[in-house]
Amino acid sequence: MFGIGGGELIVIVIIAFIFLGPEKFPGIAKSFGKSLRNFKDTGTEIKKTIYEEVKKTDIDKINIVKDLQSEIQKAKEDLNPINDKLNQTIDEVFNNENS
Secondary structure, three states: OOOOHHHHHHHHHHHHHHHHHHHHHHHHHHHHHHHHHHHHHHHHHHHHHHHHHHHHHHHHHHHHHHHHHHHHHHHHHHHHHHHHHHHHHHHHHHHHHHH
């Protein structure tokens, strides 16, 4: 947590207790704990939002790729009759030359 070890944290708590006194310390510690929890919750929410947006973007990219693949397949299907006709014409030309 923030690069502070357990021993350092204990020293900070003892110093805070000495300066704040036993009356104010529990309330301030409680407020600090709530603030820290809110900070962590906000971080978790930000991570969740970023993850969802990345996932949504990835899904959009996948849909675009699928659409492109579909269009390519349709183009291939449209070109098959032309290819067949071209092959037939080439065969006829070669057959006529060989005759």
